[in-house]
Amino acid sequence: MSTGGTGSDTERGRHETPTERWDRNWVDIQQELRIVQTGTQILAGFLLTLPFQQRFTSLTDRQETIYLVLVVLAVVVTVVALSAVATHRLVFRQRQKHDLVRAGNIILIVTLIASALLFSGTVLFVFDVVLGRIGGIVGGAAVFIGTGVLWTSLPFALRRTARDETD
Template sequence: MSETERGRHETPTERWDRNWADIQQELRIVQTGTQILAGFLLTLPFQQRFASLSARQETIYLVLVVLAVLVTVVALSAVASHRLVFRQRQKHDLVRVGNAILIAALIASALLFAGTVLFVFDVVIGDLGGLVGGIVVFVGTALLWVSIPLALRRTRKDG
């Protein structure tokens, strides 16, 4: 069944524009959450307790800062790509690249979220608690972000 038969009456160009708008909105959501988390991470070295971190905890912290920057840079690469191909009639290519960029940002975000829980739990209740907390968040995120879309694909009613 074609898109027109399913109720959408749009040209291929309109579809690419709609898809790009969807990607932009999803990138905004990813960026907001990770920017708040990055801001939190960047304030930590200025806290009194930061000096008492172990070498391992400092390493975890620095990895998290790099991950936060990575998520931001990856998400912004969609914006940079858009700017560089603006008015070049490449929206279809931009949507394909934007989709890959968004997936990469989501994977890095999942690692950032799990790593942040690992770090905080490690500092507050110890390394075993940190490890368990980080694993639970990572597995829970993976289950939600993969199993729900897969379930939706299996129950698709529109052909």
Template sequence: MTDQGLEAGRNETRAERYDRNWRDIQQELRIVQTGTQILAGFLLTLPFQQRFTSLGDGEIGIYLVLVVFAAGITVLALGAVSMHRLLFGQRQKHDLVKYANRVLLACLVFSGLLFAGTVLFVFDVVLGRSLGLIAGAVVFVGTAVLWIGLPLAARRTRRDHEEIRDGDDTR
């Protein structure tokens, strides 16, 4: 199909589809970045708490890994913004959407690890290493199910295409 032709299933050109996809990615990056920044802010305040000096080497190691993850996610998310700035006006929206999608997926993977690791860290400090590992694993598995399992299961149903074809979008 040509750039000027209408894409199947939507009344939009290929360029309009790339614009819509870019807007979707921007919104999703905002959500990831906001959550990560809030968690990073929390993590960055911890060394200034009185109890932080009583942490063991393992707990400090976990903490430092979490800080690196939080910084890494922020840098990744901002990478998509930088890419947009450098490609702006170059008629490369397809490339921008393709690479920004990969950046967003990487942000989600590292966010899942960050959230599970933060739960591990907090439970470890408050209740001990064993409960920390269990709580972190529960969050990791729950995140994997919600962020990967459910979307892949929904993807297999292809229900939207059937509803459009049947003319019924209320099911």
């Protein structure tokens, strides 16, 4: 599995068997999921403490709805990320590492998309409570757009660079 460009892994100096490559890819996915999950767990913990704050009782119906959507989204991100672990457990020693890596890649992408929604929704919620509805919309949209631009433009730029180097 080539990581970009037209050259094979061997041509670029990586000497590994397909099994070693799948193992390395799986370890990469696990590490990336750990990073996402840690941030999400911290954010979920923050969200779960809010109802115990005095100011929570002054939320509008809209703010309560946003809050509840965020709690559900935090749970969804965690469950989706953990589905990679569950999948690994269920196919353990079944010689399906290549399928696991493919599924793990999809799981990680879905987790990142849901995380972007969670991060921007949290900013929307906090800004809404502190600055009002317009401030919440502007803050949430800025985080969502900024995350989307950063998470897509950098990888696409790196892919283009890898192609340019092999030409």
